[in-house]
Amino acid sequence: MSDLVAGPADVAAGLAVHGADAVDRSARAALVAHDVPARLAAQDPTLWGPGAEPAARTRLGWLDTHCRSWDLLPQLAELTAELGDLDHVVLAGDRATTLAAEVIAECLGRPLTVLDTADPGPVRAALADRPARTVLVLAGPDLDRTTDAHLRAYRQVWRDAGPEAARHVVVVTRPGSALETLADEWGAVVLPVDPEVAGHWAALTAFGLVPAALAGAPVTELLDEAAALAGALDRVRDNPGLALGAALGAAPGGGRATVALVPDGTGLDGLRHWAAALLATATGGRILPVAAESPDAPGATGPDVLTVSLGGALGPGAAPGPVADVAVNGPLGAQFLTWQYAAATAAAALRVDPFAAPAGVAGDDEPTPAGRSPSSVEGAIEVYAPAGAPADLAGALRWLTDGRGPEEHLAVTAWLDRRADAAVAGLRPVLARRTGWPVTFGWGPRRPAHTDGRARHLQITGAVTDDLPVPGRPYTFAELQAAQAADDRGALARRGRPVLRLHLTERATGVAQLLDTAGRTRT
Known part of the structure; x- marks a missing residue:
């Protein structure tokens, strides 16, 4: 990773981006040659090509x-x-x-x-x-x-x-x-x-x-923080959005399509989840953002990973240490605008439409009964393995992580309670360490769908012991959630993506069992 302290930084309105030029020293020059800073600041809808122009004409209001x-x-x-x-x-x-x-x-x-x-x-x-x-x-x-x-x-x-x-x-x-x-x-x-x-x-x-x-x-x-930064967005230098966007746009061409977003310890930890969702949307899956727990978490670093740290304002004269390839540090309002500008710039560099909707996402149909039986039951986990996959838990997990294709990753989605069942998020680092793959984690239905085309999916559902009726509707909340999860599985299967569903018959016990099995399973 680059020495961020020694390298130059792009700074405006209290927000600094360190290390961006070291990712690809020609990336910024290429964007400048196409007049991207001035055109984007002027809300030019032609930046992303003819196919994106109709949507861009009505979707660039985020700039002001x-x-x-x-x-x-x-x-x-x-x-x-x-x-x-x-x-x-x-x-x-x-x-x-x-x-x-x-x-x-x-x-x-x-x-x-x-x-x-x-x-x-x-x-x-x-x-x-x-x-x-x-x-x-x-x-x-x-x-x-x-x-x-x-x-x-x-x-x-x-x-x-x-x-x-x-x-x-x-x-x-x-x-x-x-x-x-x-x-x-x-x-x-x-x-x-x-x-x-x-x-x-x-x-x-x-x-x-x-x-x-x-x-x-x-x-x-x-x-006020966003407004203070806005004046820098047509610059060639000291334009944090351009610097970050150039680095992000160059990363896939340099073999680093996975971008790990990590907290730098100075606050704004939750920002990485929003930035990850934005990047997945804006780059149409060309960049795989992984919201990692810490700079040393499994999957947060590596030769095929661009590690980007995020945080709040540093003290006067301070700079982040060499814990990431790129560091973005500054006030929250400026962060929002910087990441949006960077995502749009990266999309221009990658020649993708940043405003396109994903295909094959789950629908909003009324719940209907589901009737498939599990392929096996082990402890508190029902395994719903697809045809041709091993029926047992360890075998099904091995099947899911076998035969990884080019640029594939593993996407874990938990259709559970993200507070009461928070421990299941520990699957991301466990599976990243065991497989060496990029692994993402999301709570259904919060998962970004733009990277589905390169993912193998692990879906986790759970039994409900205290359901709640939806007043005036012929279904309950649990039935609504189960229908959403089934819609998601169906959409992924229709796109030919591998999907393994694990159902926890007792949630706390099932989460502990799954973490233990995933940690021990040879991949």
């Missing part, structure tokens, strides 16, 4: 959405004051619309409960926590089945407890959506999102700012 978001601040201040007695903020929505707000709250130390799952455990826990003092933020481009279920569950609790539901709900959505129509029908507050920004690009729009502000985060500072 921080300016338009200032218009939200008076309304947010008024709303926060009006709801000051509601001290439990719950955010419900899908991964793309909740992750940035979750990162803001986590990095700035503000309490925020995120419901992006149909698992009954976290839903039941949220419903039981101060319902009369809860404000539910529903965020999304439209009303999906899971968000509908969350809203119905909360309205039932409020109906039983007495509070007026409309006062307890804030909706963040696009104008004209079914979610907006529903909110209008019963008088809930609706805040529109920037129509020129979508998905993980929307961190500094109402999607990220409204829940964070209600949770007490200083969102004005985030916008």
Whole structure:
């Protein structure tokens, strides 16, 4: 890895990128030769080729959405004051619309409960926590089945407890959506999102700012930090976004398509999860981002890995030590804009459409019964091995990791409770150490789908002992979650990807058994 202390850094608005030029010293020059800094700063939709141009014409608002978001601040201040007695903020929505707000709250130390799952455990826990003092933020481009279920569950609790539901709900959505129509029908507050920004690009729009502000985060500072950085984005030097984007765009050509994102110990640890999701989306799978637990975690380093550390502001004159190939360090608002600019720049270098939707993602169909029997049962784990694979647990795991193709990786998705079942995340480093492969980990349905075409999939589901009905619907939360997991398996199978499902009949015991077996299984 490069000596970051000795090398030059690109610095602007308190954010520094160290080590980028050492990845490929010609990468920045190639981008400059194509006038990428000036064209991107000017929101030129032709940067990614003719196929991407139609979407890019309406998707580049993230470059200056921080300016338009200032218009939200008076309304947010008024709303926060009006709801000051509601001290439990719950955010419900899908991964793309909740992750940035979750990162803001986590990095700035503000309490925020995120419901992006149909698992009954976290839903039941949220419903039981101060319902009369809860404000539910529903965020999304439209009303999906899971968000509908969350809203119905909360309205039932409020109906039983007495509070007026409309006062307890804030909706963040696009104008004209079914979610907006529903909110209008019963008088809930609706805040529109920037129509020129979508998905993980929307961190500094109402999607990220409204829940964070209600949770007490200083969102004005985030916008100020982004605005301070924006003036550097058309430069050739001291442009952190260009430096980082050049390094990321050059990495696959240098044999390092895996980009490990690691915390550097100076705060903002959760930012790596949002950055990983953004990179997977923007580069269409050409870059495989791995959110690693630490710089020395299995899979965080290696000759075919570009290691990038992230963190908050360093002290005056300080620089990160040689723990990564590239280091990105600075305030959170500037980080968001830097990573977005870098992702768009890397996409230009890789000649991919950064705004394309992934193919073959799970749908939103109504739950239907599933009837397949397990291929074997070992302890607290039911093994659902595909045809031609060994039926036993160790054999099925070996099958999944045998015969790795070029640039393939292992993707682990746990359709469980990410708090009560948090220990299952330990599978990522265990499998990375045992296989030597790049291994990603995600919580269903939070997994980015853009890298599916190069993945072999391990899906983990779990038994539910205390299910929860969805009021007014003919299914429960557990049935909804099981249907989502089945949809995901089906989508992957239709694309010809290897999928192994393991079902934990008792979650805590099954997680311990799986970690032990994975650690001992020869691969």
